[in-house]
Amino acid sequence: MATMNAAVRQYIDLLEFLCEDLSDAHELPRIGAQFCHAVVLSTGAKNAVEIGTGYGYSTLWIGAALQETGGGLITIDCDARKSAQARQHARRAGLDAIIDFRQGEAAEILKSLEGPIDFVLNDADKNSCIQYVETLLPKLSDRAVVLTDNIHTHSVELADFLFWARSQPSLFSTEVRVGNGMEMTIKRPGVAETP
């Protein structure tokens, strides 16, 4: 099994620097992206989905972990320009073979995905988080992890989502005080979903 290579690490540092000058990057803080990387590594996730590619900063951190677990990532963004630039960054980092860039509305693309899905970074439209996770629920593998960013910085927009996620019998969902605040939602094995 490979370990995170120096070239990928260097390119991530460069992209982090480039994002500082982009007012619309809204990338995860480094600690949040590293947490995603850590969750993929520790769970051994193979099939990952990212909702909200942006310029690909979190994408590269997740992709670097999947390179070690032998997995792959589908990343979704409705912004064609950002999606194209993120694809370029992935190519330059040497991760393009394991990242599948999908450009379009997340709600539509999520419906078309097949399971099992082991890891999700949920970082796009905050008002659609219930819809996104509801669509993914039947496709999540046992103990799959969904990380939803911005629960501290967008607490009003995400209040309904948090209530919903924490009330589902088939999920365990809790706050993680890292970066912008993340909700860590885990699919419980053997618990039926509420219809």
Ligand SMILES: C[S@@+](CC[C@H](N)C(=O)[O-])C[C@H]1O[C@@H](n2cnc3c(N)ncnc32)[C@H](O)[C@@H]1O
């Ligand atoms: C916070 S940024 C993602 C940042 C990225 N995760 C990172 O850390 O580098 C959110 C992204 O979600 C995308 N987005 C917003 N609403 C969307 C939707 N309905 N469908 C798909 N993408 C959407 C935006 O274009 C934007 O690039």
